[in-house]
Amino acid sequence: MKWYYAERKKPFGPIDDNEFRGLIENGTIMPDTLVWRSGMKEWKPLSEVNMAEAAITEEKTLTEEPAEVKTVEEVETEYEPVENLTACSQCGKEFDTHEMIFYRNQWFCHSCKALMTEKPSDSTIVPGSMQYANFWVRAGAKIIDIFILWTIGVLVSIFLGFFISPTYDPEVSMPFPFLANFFQLIIAVSYTTYFLGKYSATPGKMACQLKVVTPDGGKITYYQACYRYFAEIISSLIFCIGYLMAIFDIERRTLHDRIAGTRVVRNH
DSSP, X not given: OOEEEEETTEEEEEXXXXXXXXXHHTTSSOXXXXXXXXXXXXXXXXXXXXXXXXXXXXXXXXXXXOTTOOOHHHHXXXXXXXXXXXXXXXXXXXXXXXXXXXXXXXXXXXXXXXXHHHSOOTTOOOTTOOOBOOHHHHHHHHHHHHHHHHHHHHHHHHHHHTTOOTTTOGGGTTHHHHHHHHXXXXXXXXXXXXXXXXXXSOHHHHHTTEEEEOTTSOBOOHHHXXXXXXXXHHHHHTTTHHHHHHHHOTTOXXXXXXXXXXXXXXXX
């Protein structure tokens, strides 16, 4: 017995009875999937097809050709192939791209998209729901981070002062500013890299409910976080013009956001 089944108005087949039953078992052919075989007058949903009767009817067609039986040519012309069919990255079924969503460099059908967005992870923002943070909110978050790092820097300088005293030992007075600046740089890089890589936000951004994400709303890596810190130095060196770019950019990107490929969004 040779079967055909239709998916998005595209016929597949012919397939034998065993393969047909296998596709039913693995969910490729669903109860509402249109099917057809020799001996049937029209396409019907699988739920309306009696498999036992189909086998009997098939035996009868070997000796007697019933009226109005569709030929293979009629099957293929009735269900013309749909252009731009693309396989869903989740379920593997083919759909028209107009009925799918492109998310994180992959195509997903609406059913799989619903499963993905029902329970989004804490580190992922669903595309289309991102609200880019404006310049002033970001500036407020930056001031908080600067204050935190300044406080840490003062404590580090005091701690180093116990071991290297520029006042009482002229021989070690020269390395003191260098060591102080070096440790402050290490702390700033570690501070930014850790919090952005771990939580997608520094304490200042957390206080302002902001998040640093990839263009599709995903979590950035530790490498991106570190790379973004050094890119931010460029934004500050050119008279802070790199920061001001966020005012005019449609996605509120600064220069270092462009370099690192990141976005800053509201975390509601």
